[in-house]
Amino acid sequence: MELDRQVLDTYCPTGQREGFWFLVLLLILLKEAGPTAACSSSCSSYCECGYKGLSSGPQYLPTTITVLYLYHNAITTFNQSDFSRYSSLTELYLNYNQISTISSGAFYNLTRLNLLRLFNNQLTSLRSGMFLGLDSLIRLDLYFNNIHSIEAGAFNSTPQLRILQLSENKLTRLDLLPDTFVGLDNLQSLYLYLNRIHGIEAGTFNATPQLRGLGLQNNNISSIAAGAFVNLYQLQTLNLVYNKITSLRSEMFVGLDNLQNLYLEYNNIHSIESGTFSATPQLQRLSLYNNKLTILRS
Secondary structure (H helix, E strand, O other): OOOOHHHHHHHOOHHHHHHHHHHHHHHHHHHHHHHHHOOOOOOOOEEEOOOOOOOOOOOOOOOOOOEEEOOOOOOOEEOHHHOOOOOOOOEEEOOOOOOOEEOOOOOOOOOOOOEEEOOOOOOOEEOOOOOOOOOOOOEEEOOOOOOOEEOOOOOOOOOOOOEEEOOOOOOOOOOOOOOOOOOOOOOOEEEOOOOOOOEEOOOOOOOOOOOOEEEOOOOOOOEEOOOOOOOOOOOOEEEOOOOOOOEEOOOOOOOOOOOOEEEOOOOOOOEEOOOOOOOOOOOOEEEOOOOOOOOOOO
16 A cells, blocks of 8 residues: 555654554455455355355355355355255345256255245256255246256245246257146246247146246247147236247137237247137237238238
């Protein structure tokens, strides 16, 4: 640290400089200690442990913490022992790591957790038992991973889940039915945009009767089977923008009794079959621009 000599002579006479430099040193030490204290045994109800170069969950934090930030670290895998001592957690931020493996039961003791953020990691599949113990989870963020498969029963342990973010992964099909989304009876928002999904089979969403919003935009969807949306009686918004749909058929939207917003722009739609929208009596907004329609028949 450099100080202007004239300023130092004016405000700090020679006889008082020892105390002055002691104060400067103390301020520097306090500044350095600040971030460390935020990720130590002295942190309060929330602990800020981001950008620490950690390769596993820290074991020296207070067991009563409710919020734990572990983003931007070097975690690649974790087991039940990583978080078992933090049973009071309600929010856990693990985004921006390199996580590729989550052991079965890793979250077993986190029965109070409401929010789990795992986006921007290296997960490739969701296995049965992966989320065991997350009985109270409301939001799960899994976007920006490399997920290409979802094992049957993967969500059996998350009965309270309301928001599931699976966008920007490598999913190609949703026909592992009827088990892909089993356990998500209370799910209200499902985001699947920017994947590689090419078709939707009948009964795909049978296990999610409470869905209000479904985002399927920016995929490769060219086929939607009859009955694909059966049981989605509460759905209000369906986004199918930027896909490869070529025609709309009369049985395509059966089950969408309360649908209000349907977005179909930027597809290759060239024909609409008579009666296509008879199953959507509450529809208020229909977007069809940037398609290949030339004639609209009554």
